[in-house]
Amino acid sequence: MLVRDGETVPGSLHARGALVARAGDRPHLARDPAGPVPELSGGDTVADAVERLRHKRASLALVRDVPGRLTGMVGLDDLLARLPHPAAS
Known part of the structure; x- marks a missing residue:
């Protein structure tokens, strides 16, 4: 929350x-x-966002635009779901 x-x-x-x-x-x-709560910019890559949340041991992050206005939030689970998964062998 x-x-x-x-x-x-x-x-x-x-x-x-x-x-x-x-x-x-x-x-x-x-x-x-x-x-x-870590903060991300809309221009951060998914991989960078995941790394920042893991480093901060956080499960949520705020997302801000260039002027610094709050535009949303994202969860670590949502970011991990966006990462490419290696093909099953």
Whole structure:
């Protein structure tokens, strides 16, 4: 899940992280256990995007256009499905 704070996206939160935070004794804001969200540009290749998400250990990334406007998000699973698969032998 993406966590928004007005016009900014301070992070993403996995459902497991939300459950762990809720199990504690004190109240938490959604952004407290959220991890950073990598950003991609529309011109990044699929391979570069996959590498960036793996390096950041993230499953979601934001996509921005050249002026920096948020245009969408993409998941690691969606990117991996776009990579060419070697022919089965």
